[in-house]
Amino acid sequence: MIVCVAHNIISPLGSNSAENYAAVKSGKSALRKYDGLWGLPEPFVASLLDRNAFTDKRYTIDEQIVIASISKALKQTDIDVKSSKVLFIISTTKGNVFLLDKNENVFPQERIRLGVMAREVTKHFGNPNEPIIVSNACISGVCAQIEAMRYLESGEYDYVVVCGVDVQSSFIVSGFQSFKALSPVECKPFDANRQGLNLGDAAATIIYTKKDKVNDNEWVACRGAIRNDANHISGPSRTGEGSFRALRIALGDLEPEKLAFINAHGTATPYNDEMESIAIERAGLAGVPVNSMKGYYGHTMGAAGVLETIISMQAVDDHNILGTRGFDTLGVTHPLVVSNQNRATEKRTFIKLLSGFGGCNAALLMAKGGLK
């Protein structure tokens, strides 16, 4: 079984997983309105780290939060990170893309390449392996975990360090603005009045290993799948095709009643949330509680799949189904079970669901103590 041995989240809501979970549980959000930031002509709402807090001139902010997040996760273990049996997988959509700006000249241009950025990280830790970077749009964080599971199953490595990261910049914000995808207010996942998404900064790390036996408190990554809509490069499928197919495989023969919740992508764009409602209904999971983390963190892109998996594991540990911040009145076609309040649960499994540009979708089944 593929088991989580350590995790960490660095976000505007905290610099470890426990701080982040406590903030989310109490309903905190780092979403703020920014007007004139980075010279952007339109205001936007986002969850941003304080840029002034990153003073290490050797590394970009992305690299600094990746290194900090992995360091904090590693400290919970006795892993020899310099061993060739440890693999690093970085999940990111845009990495150091801000370096394309002609006014940015502190770092060498080659650092814009994701592989060079990732090598800075492995070099920092003295890990000898070539790092793999998963750059599969907004589903990267779940894909990176599925890759980790496969590498461990094949026996090539003893530990895989998965770290998801993205840091917002004028490049990303203006792009989503040009798409008319950003909400002018704090986002409202699955709500009738949702107007789009907010973006966010974060890095999040999970370290996985393979074990023959697990105890009741250990988290097992059971199975995951990645599926394409084969429909459109920037619009979700009207039949939720890829998301439905990924969900079906992640669920497998598990009875839906065993799921505490589905932690959906829930970006709060009109099309994404509607598509997810169709996919969840098609997969026979309309009765399972659904929540979204985007009202707390915004869309943290390459970090989202890792960060939201960690928050969801902690919620199950705490016998809690987290409320969907920003949600008020259901505004999707299929009757999903969504609430803005925390609710109690004694169930021990959940599914993390994501979808992204390029028509890609991913689902991952996590079970505390493994599937019995």
Added chain:
Amino acid sequence: MMKHSVIITPEHVLVDGNPLMHNEKGSASLTELYRNHIGDYPKFFKMDTLSKLGFIASELLLNAEGNRSFEPREDRAVILFNRHASLQADTAYQATIQDPDNFFPSPAAFVYTLPNIVTGEIAIRNKYFGETSFMVIDDFDEKIIIKNLENAFQDPITKSIIGGWVDCSDEEHFEAKMFLMEKEI
């Protein structure tokens, strides 16, 4: 098991090791390949260079496989690697926002600033509902790529993969080394 392979550079095209003749070099060679070997998919002209390159390589692979049906299927994955992610598209998009006095961010350019879009283009063309994935490593390394694709057969449905390397740093510098791989039974 490797079934077919395609190599495309600005100078050469090889299908299963045999040179495919063409007159143009560089980016014009991609358009020539499209006109000579595909021709019925005008969406091609909207694509960024990375997507054009991956799309043409996939078409040449699938023509080599033969019996194309375009029936929807879930058992074929598209898993590609490269070095420069979406750098050509990123640079093109950055040019639309670089100058504050001429700030017109282009959604058509922005959508290609993700390297996995090429895997989506191939899935859409062929109605593949299977896995699509994109990964970056800083140097081409066949061992890493083959190992990763072999791992991908752990998926319960995947039986074949369009996989390999598809890289482009700008419109005139690109390299595809893609292949069609089938699960060992």
